[in-house]
Amino acid sequence: MTRTKKTVALLSVVSVTCLGIVGCGTTNSASSATGSSAKAPITIVVASWSGTNVTNGIIDQQLAQFNKTHPTIHAVYRPISGDYETILKTEFVAGDAPDIITLNNGGEAPTFESEGVVLPLNSYIKQSNFSMSDFYSGAINMFKSGSNVYGIPRDQSPLALYYNPVLFKKAGIFGPPTTWTQFATDAQKLTNPANKVYGLVQTPQEPRWAEFITQAGGNVMNSSMTKMTLNTPAALKGFSFFVDLYRHGVAVQPSQVGATWGGQALGMGRAAMTLEGAWAVPYLQDTYPKTQFAIAPLPKGPDNNYSLDFPTAWAITKDSQHPKQAWEVIKYLTGVGEKQWIEQGGLVTVRKSLISMHYYQANPIYHNLIAELPHAVPWNFPNGFNQYVNSTLSNVSLLAVAGKLSPQAALQELQQQGTTILANQGNR
Amino acid sequence: MATVSMSNKPKEASIHRWRRQEATTAYLFSLPTLMLLVAFSLGPAVYAFYLSGVSWNLLNHMHWVGINNYLHLFQSQLFWISLKNSVVFAAVVMPTQTVIAMIFAVILNQNLPARGIYRLAFFFPSISSSAVTSLMFMWIFNKLGLLNGFLAWLGIPGPNWIGNPHFALSAIMLLNIWSTSGYFMVIFLAGLQSIPQNVYEAAAIDGASRFQRFLKITVPLLRPSTFFIVVMGMIGTLQMFDQSFIISGGTGGPLNSTMTIALYIYQEIFSYGQVGYGAAATVFLFVFVLGLTILTNRWLGKPIEY
Incomplete structure (x- = not known):
């Protein structure tokens, strides 16, 4: 009697364990079964980093509308919170990445492209006669490798000058600076360390200083991204x-006034000016409704008035079982959806035809951001520059700003480290 | 035993069978745990040794490169910076938290009024999420934050704790000491309960002062607890990751001043796709911690006799 009891108990323990292990496998086969059946709609998972409630809401809404008009496809949004690209990488390793992902600027997009985890979209573009000519070329080129198009632009933002008109008035300055010289003298007038107010509050870590190099007529790299060009006189002029x-x-770092980024410092009333993109607009309106801010075109440099641009794009992953249906979703999001995207989230269009849309007339705050688009150049690096962009650039510029390296020595260091990476490409 | 078996053979056979059955049962019952342990803990740990010999960026095909990852690692300046930061961090935090925990435990072991509230207050940090406490301390350490406000009230101009490479690691040290001391205090409290009271009474009769009793009785007799705390504290501080990650926003900055070896491993593997380097650093950390633990065991691990 006791023995049978024992055996039953043992069997149950073992079977529970086995169930637990088998359980992992069942979900997979179940989902693929629904995918292959003819009647049930095909599920397409769309992923992006979890932004503000606003952006999450927009994608949900757009996908719901897409699902209404496309009964054979069921698109769902999955925001990824945390380290977006790291989580995507682990999902690529496991082979269960979402069907559609958002490619970001300055991130892993070049790695994803060169390792073939996102699909070239050329054949889909051709088959469906999808016109690319309406997109800003900077936004397209960012997600292109050779002739392969890997992403269809979602949104973008050039840098512009955000400023606090109240602080300007107090300092007796009428209107934002339009040249570098004015910019420097205005910053001087606006700085009041006793009140913890500074002319410019900006992280030197971010590609903000590259903006000045560009406007001085230099660049971080040549246009084909095969050579570092930080050793030019123009680069030194801008960086200095x-x-x-x-x-x-x-100018001070945001942490000096208790903020984490320039936009926050502006909202706190500690920054008279900062250089940010469109992302700061909804943030400032929501978080600091009492702080007045305005946006001006970037002050013109000695050579040009270029602005660095930060586009994002939708892409289809190698793990997608239904790339054709995923393409339908992307077509919708970048076509019909693009207009709503702007209207609801207040971001900068990637389509030239939308530049005159009613929304921008009703919201003049975007006017000067949009005005930068014709001369916006994307901030881009080739594969292998992750660490360089994330850490080397910021560390070396921090040393220069703190006075521990001369601008010349800093640029030389960056030039040399970048050249080493370029030389090592292919050896790894 | 031998005489029993001589006299009664069938009985011995049944005992034998019973034992075997018992062992099988034990293994079957621990099977779920063992499987989980192998699949999610031991397996990956062994796999890390293998990974330390390959070149792989998570997305491409891995290939074997032998000891090249180690050679690269030992030439990497950032690796030595991260190791130095971790060692400095451990060397400051571990002794401090041990001493603070011991002092608080001894104080709260007295019959103080409302000691339950104090015990709760000191233990509370160790049951709160480290992500939450890190965020909380980011506000405390803010240039215009609570701590600098207090310092300004005392007439001291506070530094930019998180933005200044000279202070960032110290800020995390303070946070870590605050959040772990309470947990170790509870272990010391348990250790204090097991010290026989008569030893103190005998010493008091012999005229030993309070401080002498603490130094000559409490401290040596707490050695088993101290050993546990020193080892756990050492491992915990050398592997510190979360607080650095949150306070520096994942960068280990400013200027790599909060780059610990665990953060270095994370960055190499997940941010920069250098799985081999990261795994090699993991193996190095394992050997390093193992060595230090063995040394500590020699020093503090001996049993005590009352």
């Missing part, structure tokens, strides 16, 4: 101008 703002005490 940026570094000197900090060394003269008219």
